[in-house]
Amino acid sequence: MVFSSGTFLFLFLPVVIFVYYNPIVKGRAFRNVFLLLASILFYAWGEPLYVVLMLSSIVMNWLFGLLLLTKLPDRLVVTLAVLFNLAAFFVFKYYDFAVTNCAGLFGFSPKVLGLELPIGISFYTFQALSYVIDVKRDHSLAQKNLLNVGLYISFFPQLIAGPIVRYETVAREINDRQENFPEFADGLRRFLWGLSKKVIIANNLAVVADRAFDGGELTTGLAWLGVIAYTLQIYFDFSGYSDMAIGLGRMFGFHFNENFNYPYAAVSVTDFWRRWHISLSSWFRDYVYIPLGGNRVKPLRHIFNLFVVWLLTGTWHGAEWTFILWGLVYFVLLMLEKYTPLGKLPRPVGRIYTLFAVMLCWVLFRAASLSDAVTYLRAMFTSSVPLWDDTATVLLTNNASYFIIGALVSFPIFPMLTKSRLAEKKWAKYVGAAVQLVIFLLTVGFILRSSYDPFIYFNF
Numbered sequence: 001m002v003f004s005s006g007t008f009l010f011l012f013l014p015v016v017i018f019v020y021y022n023p024i025v026k027g028r029a030f031r032n033v034f035l036l037l038a039s040i041l042f043y044a045w046g047e048p049l050y051v052v053l054m055l056s057s058i059v060m061n062w063l064f065g066l067l068l069l070t071k072l073p074d075r076l077v078v079t080l081a082v083l084f085n086l087a088a089f090f091v092f093k094y095y096d097f098a099v100t101n102c103a104g105l106f107g108f109s110p111k112v113l114g115l116e117l118p119i120g121i122s123f124y125t126f127q128a129l130s131y132v133i134d135v136k137r138d139h140s141l142a143q144k145n146l147l148n149v150g151l152y153i154s155f156f157p158q159l160i161a162g163p164i165v166r167y168e169t170v171a172r173e174i175n176d177r178q179e180n181f182p183e184f185a186d187g188l189r190r191f192l193w194g195l196s197k198k199v200i201i202a203n204n205l206a207v208v209a210d211r212a213f214d215g216g217e218l219t220t221g222l223a224w225l226g227v228i229a230y231t232l233q234i235y236f237d238f239s240g241y242s243d244m245a246i247g248l249g250r251m252f253g254f255h256f257n258e259n260f261n262y263p264y265a266a267v268s269v270t271d272f273w274r275r276w277h278i279s280l281s282s283w284f285r286d287y288v289y290i291p292l293g294g295n296r297v298k299p300l301r302h303i304f305n306l307f308v309v310w311l312l313t314g315t316w317h318g319a320e321w322t323f324i325l326w327g328l329v330y331f332v333l334l335m336l337e338k339y340t341p342l343g344k345l346p347r348p349v350g351r352i353y354t355l356f357a358v359m360l361c362w363v364l365f366r367a368a369s370l371s372d373a374v375t376y377l378r379a380m381f382t383s384s385v386p387l388w389d390d391t392a393t394v395l396l397t398n399n400a401s402y403f404i405i406g407a408l409v410s411f412p413i414f415p416m417l418t419k420s421r422l423a424e425k426k427w428a429k430y431v432g433a434a435v436q437l438v439i440f441l442l443t444v445g446f447i448l449r450s451s452y453d454p455f456i457y458f459n460f
């Protein structure tokens with residue numbers, strides 16, 4: 001069940017809100033249990049078998065948290081927790097990739113499992129690890145109530161696509177949060193904003209990106225059109241989903257950290273990763289990079305630390321060489337920015353270089369294989385293919401408005417307007433409300449008329 005589906009918008013969410021805020025329903029414990037049951041139903045709707053895997057993760061990590069309160073060494077408990085969580089992660093996400101590549105290297109017939117990837121396993125596994133590690137760092141955070149740990153790991157707004165919520169971020173709010181109408185209304189506005197980004201911009205530009213990357217005949221124009229479309233699609237797809245998750249959390253009294261901060265306005269690749277998928281990059285920073293020594297070490301060790309983090313970042317996204325190489329390309333760029341003048345470019349030049357580098361990396365990220373990525377890049381930069389064709393013309397003509405809107409919304413234009421003197425005018429709030437209403441109606445119209453609703457991060 002995705003947030004932009006009719007089932008979620010017109011059935012699941014209204015029922016959950018009605019029951020949660022029903023005057024008959026009182027007491028934090030009951031509301032938490034209800035949210036937990038609703039979250040399990042939400043996950044079981046699309047993963048009726050793998051819900052058992054998620055429930056096992058909840059129980060085991062709750063037990064690891066309790067073990068940290070015993071006389072057992074903390075290091076031993078955390079090691080066991082890491083091994084348990086990553087074992088399930090490896091079997092479902094990486095086992096077939098590993099044995100297939102080992103078979104090619106050592107010349108034996110691989111025995112693959114052919115398991116489907118459980119939706120959201122990358123996100124809830126990292127949240128579960130966050131719980132154990134945060135409890136290890138501050139034992140007072142340990143939850144003796146299994147249901148509270150279950151709510152933290154399975155809470156439906158951030159269950160299948162993040163943001164990766166740290167346990168320390170919401171530990172207090174599990175039992176001590178305040179729901180009120182202003183917060184609910186603010187959360188609803190945030191949810192609708194994210195929904196419109198996903199449905200209006202991402203879904204329509206996905207048509208262009210899919211056509212360009214489908215392995216058919218390419219022209220230089222179509223290749224560039226496709227990578228621009230995908231650059232906008234993946235941003236509005238994922239940031240839209242994060243907006244919806246943050247908004248939903250706020251509607252129920254939870255406050256999640258921001259996950260995106262206009263990454264395409266970055267002045268360097270380093271700056272880009274401070275703005276893109278913030279919850280993942282900060283997770284690796286705090287739980288891997290800093291424990292390895294961070295940048296407070298000699299240069300060679302610092303380079304090694306960067307290498308480990310970006311190898312893991314690429315691998316986290318998928319068991320494909322394209323993702324691994326994608327992560328390592330970012331490692332090289334970040335290393336160069338740290339140790340060469342590349343990190344000290346003038347801001348206008350830095351913005352152009354960063355956007356160009358990110359777009360090229362998206363080719364690796366989107367391509368089905370390394371050979372497909374090479375073919376695509378060749379079409380972008382060589383004269384071995386025609387410059388333009390009718391397909392590119394049709395796609396550009398039919399989707400020009402989405403390209404323009406996407407490009408404008410990718411930069412902090414609206415926040416600047418809200419902080420300007422115009423926002424202080426009496427009529428500004430009425431104009432803002434009217435614009436929000438129009439966007440909402442357009443979004444509902446797109447949902448009702450189209451069944452095409454791809455979501456990139458389901459793959460992770």
